[in-house]
Structure formats: C-alpha cells, structure tokens
Amino acid sequence: MNKIKKRIIIIPLCLVACWGVYKLLPGSDENSDNANNATQRMSGGGKPLNINGLIIREQSLSDDIYINGRLIPDEEVNLSFETSGKIVKIHFDEGSSVMKGQLLAKVNDEPLQAQLKKLEAQVQLAEDRVSRQSALLEKDAVSKEALEQVKTELATLNADIELVKANIRQTELRAPFDGIIGLRQVSEGSYASPSTIIAKLTKLSPLKIEFSVNERYASDVNKGARLNFTVDGRTETYNASVYATEAQVDAETFSLKARAIYPNLRHELSPGRFVRIQLKQKEISNAIVIPTESIVPEMGVDKVFLYKSGKSQPVEVQKGLRTDANVQILSGLNIGDTLIISGTLQLRTGLPVVIDNIDSLKTDNRLGKL
Numbered sequence: 121m122n123k124i125k126k127r128i129i130i131i132p133l134c135l136v137a138c139w140g141v142y143k144l145l146p147g148s149d150e151n152s153d154n155a156n157n158a159t160q161r162m163s164g165g166g167k168p169l170n171i172n173g174l175i176i177r178e179q180s181l182s183d184d185i186y187i188n189g190r191l192i193p194d195e196e197v198n199l200s201f202e203t204s205g206k207i208v209k210i211h212f213d214e215g216s217s218v219m220k221g222q223l224l225a226k227v228n229d230e231p232l233q234a235q236l237k238k239l240e241a242q243v244q245l246a247e248d249r250v251s252r253q254s255a256l257l258e259k260d261a262v263s264k265e266a267l268e269q270v271k272t273e274l275a276t277l278n279a280d281i282e283l284v285k286a287n288i289r290q291t292e293l294r295a296p297f298d299g300i301i302g303l304r305q306v307s308e309g310s311y312a313s314p315s316t317i318i319a320k321l322t323k324l325s326p327l328k329i330e331f332s333v334n335e336r337y338a339s340d341v342n343k344g345a346r347l348n349f350t351v352d353g354r355t356e357t358y359n360a361s362v363y364a365t366e367a368q369v370d371a372e373t374f375s376l377k378a379r380a381i382y383p384n385l386r387h388e389l390s391p392g393r394f395v396r397i398q399l400k401q402k403e404i405s406n407a408i409v410i411p412t413e414s415i416v417p418e419m420g421v422d423k424v425f426l427y428k429s430g431k432s433q434p435v436e437v438q439k440g441l442r443t444d445a446n447v448q449i450l451s452g453l454n455i456g457d458t459l460i461i462s463g464t465l466q467l468r469t470g471l472p473v474v475i476d477n478i479d480s481l482k483t484d485n486r487l488g489k490l
Contacts, residue, residue, distance in 0.1 A: 133251065144321045167472075169432075171460050171473045171476065172477045176408055176458075178455055181404040181407035182404065184399060185337055185397050186399075187395045188394060189394070189395050191329045191389060191393045192329075192379075192391050193323055193449065194325070194326050196321070196322045197296060197320070200316055200317055201293055201313070201318070205447070206228045206310070207226070207306060207309065207310050211225060211226070222291070222295045223292055224293045229287075237364070239277060243274075246270070253267040300321070300324055302321070303319060321367040325385055325387060326382055327382045329347075329349060329380040329382060330430075331376065331378060333375060333399070345396055345400075346359065347399045351395050359382075360380040362380045364378070364489070365379075404448075410453070414447060414459055415437070422454070426458060427460055431470050432472075435452050437449050
C-alpha cells in the first residue's frame with residue numbers, strides 16, 4: 121500500500137519536471153514566439169515608432185557674416201585757437217548746430233588791429249612814391265634802380281599788412297565743417313593757448329560704421345558691399361554700404377578693418393554706440409534647409425531618415441552652409457520628401473513609424489558665419 125502511494129506522488133513530479141525541460145527546448149511554442157518577435161524587431165516589424173516629420177520645401181537663403189562694430193562720426197575735432205590770448209567773446213551755445221566758417225570764439229586782437237591801421241596808413245604814401253618815380257623815369261630824371269626800390273618798399277608794406285591780417289585771423293575760432301558743438305571747456309576772460317581745448321565739434325551726418333572681419337572673409341568685403349545693422353534699444357534695421365577697407369590684414373589680429381557709411385539724415389543715431397552687423401555675401405534661391413539634429417553621422421557619412429510608406433529609410437546627404445539650428449543640404453534630398461526630425465537615434469532601415477506631427481521649419485532663412 122505504501123509503495124502505491126509513493127508511486128502516485130513520484131509520477132506527478134516527473135511530469136512537472138519533463139514539462140519544464142520541454143519549455144526550454146528550442147522547438148517549444150514560447151521560445152518560438154520570442155524568436156519570432158526578435159526576428160520581427162530586427163527586420164523592422166514590431167510596434168511602430170511615433171515620430172515628427174518635416175516636408176522639404178524650397179527656401180530663399182542668404183549667406184551672411186555677423187559681426188560687431190561701432191558707430192563713429194564722419195568728422196570730429198577738438199577746437200582750439202592757433203594763437204594765445206585772452207578770450208573776449210564766445211559765440212556759440214553748447215549742443216547747438218553750427219555751420220562751416222561760423223565764428224565760434226575770439227581772443228583779444230587789439231594790438232594787431234592797431235598795427236594793421238599803422239601799416240595801412242603807409243600804403244598811400246608808398247603808392248605815391250612809385251607813381252612819381254615812374255613818371256620821372258619816363259623823363260630819364262631818375263634811374264631804373266630808384267623805381268625798383270620804391271616798388272620793393274610798397275610790396276614789403278603790403279606783405280606786412282597780409283601778415284598782420286593772418287595773425288588777426290588766428291585770433292578767431294571758426295567751425296571747420298558743419299556739425300554739433302559739444303560742451304565748452306572755457307569761459308570768456310580765460311587765457312587760451314593752442315593747447316587749450318575750447319569744445320568738441322562732431323559731424324553727425326553721415327555716420328561711419330567701423331568693423332573688422334576675419335581674414336577668411338577679407339575677399340568678401342569690397343567697396344560697395346551692402347550691410348544691415350541694428351542698435352541696442354532700437355527696433356529698426358538700418359542699411360549702409362562699405363566705402364573703404366585697410367590695404368592689408370592686421371598681422372596681430374588676423375582681421376581686416378573696414379568702414380561703411382550711413383546717411384543719418386535725421387540724426388537719430390549718435391557716434392560711439394555698438395552695432396550688430398549683418399554683412400550680406402550672396403543670395404541663394406531654391407535652397408533646401410533642414411534642422412541640424414535630424415542629421416545622423418555614421419562612419420564619416422552624414423545621413424538622414426525619410427518617411428516612406430510607413431517606414432524609415434536612410435539617405436546619404438551632403439551639407440553646405442550651416443548655423444547652430446539649421447543646415448543647408450546640397451544633395452540627397454528632394455522637394456516634397458518627408459524628413460523624420462525626431463527619434464533619430466532609434467531609427468533604422470525599414471522601421472515602422474507613425475507621424476504624430478508635420479512641423480514647419482523655424483528659420484529666418486539666414487545662414488551666418490562669425
């Protein structure tokens with residue numbers, strides 16, 4: 121009886137052990153299912169991957185250089201007298217507009233004026249002498265040398281008068297060009313010398329934009345090149361053109377200095393401000409531009425994945441101009457292709473994908489170089 125009970129217990133245990141071994145055999149149904157699932161995943165089957173797509177369209181693209189610069193006046197000078205003396209009159213208001221040739225200040229010229237009157241009083245007498253000597257020479261009453269002597273005395277007198285007048289002009293401070301005069305540094309009654317700065321005169325129209333470009337782009341900055349610039353605190357974009365460059369690249373900074381000109385007719389901009397410059401090189405029409413993150417580098421080759429018939433397909437591409445966000449594609453893509461722009465690290469050939477969203481490329485159509 122005990123032997124029968126033992127046999128009854130042993131038989132189920134053996135059946136359980138055999139079933140476990142069977143499940144582990146390669147031919148079992150469960151292992152076959154797992155193998156089939158792995159095969160499906162390797163062959164592109166399985167659950168589809170949700171992705172975002174971008175339909176390739178033509179765009180207009182400009183190849184630009186972005187650099188910093190500063191505004192400088194067309195002309196600027198520290199005003200001072202050419203001679204020394206006491207300032208007797210100041211004829212300008214601080215911060216006002218002045219015209220070229222306008223009298224701005226005056227130093228004492230009374231001694232020079234007195235000397236001028238003395239010399240001018242002698243002119244008539246000297247001219248009479250020349251006239252009398254000429255008449256006498258015609259009658260052979262005097263020598264030719266006597267006539268030449270009085271002529272020389274008259275010429276010397278006139279030269280002295282011109283010298284005094286020149287010294288008087290040096291006592292006058294006049295504007296060398298149209299502009300805005302700044303704050304005056306002296307007062308009437310103070311003594312001025314050629315080293316004394318009276319005020320600063322600045323020409324605000326036009327303004328110059330001074331900037332430097334890397335030597336790589338030196339050949340792109342030519343006379344007449346157009347540029348746009350912006351100024352902090354203002355929303356407007358201003359236009360200017362290059363009018364001159366240095367003759368050679370700076371040996372220390374490896375950059376080329378250039379200047380552009382902006383009319384500034386309304387005096388809305390002031391010198392000394394920093395500007396952000398966009399220097400246009402060329403305009404590219406019908407360009408293909410895609411997000412940088414959609415490119416997958418692989419063994420020195422750049423690839424992207426396209427959505428085709430519900431699956432991902434890799435395509436080799438050739439890059440052109442680029443920024444931090446976007447890159448131009450020279451070959452490999454066609455207008456109308458649907459580019460996969462998300463989940464690129466999980467993509468492989470023939471992987472089933474489902475498009476959740478078709479994005480539009482966020483770009484200002486400008487690719488720039490610094």
